[in-house]
Amino acid sequence: MNKIKVPFKFNLEYTLESGQIFRISKINDGYRIFSNAIFDVYFDGKYLYYNNADENYIKRFFSLDIDFDKIVKEISKDTHITTALKAFEGLIILTQDPYETTVSFICSAFNNIKRIRLMLDRICMEYGNQTELGYTFPACGIDFDENKLQKCGLGFRKKYIAQLKKSREFFYYLYNLDTNFAKKELMGIKGIGSKVADCILLFAYRRYEVFCTDVWIKRIIEKLYFNNIKQSVRIIEEFGKDYFGEYAGVAQQYLFLAAKKGVI
DNA sequence: CTCCAGGTTCTGC
């Protein structure tokens, strides 16, 4: 295996099992990651060991050029978030493929993580390439068939994925856009609302300022910051962005995991 | 058997 030094506090398990990526499997002491490529990773506390991928790919995928230690300091606003930051120390935001992230999070709507994984695996078996390690994620631009997607168990989401005929250029074009404009472009796609757009922007485009507001985030923010009084999703999102600042999305990911695990 | 899951769309004020 090759290895590369990780320049910030890092925890592989928290990062991979925080719901930002779905197609992962535990193997021995590490993980196998199924994406455009399929590769294995293991972290020894200092170095990240990997195979089946080149160094630049790993550097970008694990955001090794981002200063997460600094980001964690910046979002340490109070004891609530600090508890989450401490409980899941080393959780960082990956940099995933935009197309794969888009398909994945369209599937995430009104769904649970286990079944999202199941649906994506079936899509990959139907449309991806088979390798010795498993099925890769299908390439952008593929022509989906609603009947096959139905068999993959997508339910009402099948029409959204079938309609998703955005080109590679579209996802590339978003890299250069202002976050708000990129969000509007994404929300022009059927099946993508505010929350899914934010997830794509955070997990694929490194837009750390978004505040993905799902049911878990809504509940925990209402509990911790609104005295348990119900708020609209829009209010929660605005609050998160204002309160946590330019790295609100990272704070959101810690709060999400902490809320799910019942730590806060 | 009933309930619920990392929301979005569609409809009607």
Place this chain on the structure above:
DNA sequence: GCAGAACATGGA
């Protein structure tokens, strides 16, 4: 713009 209902499916 903002509430309310409908939406497919698999696991608990």
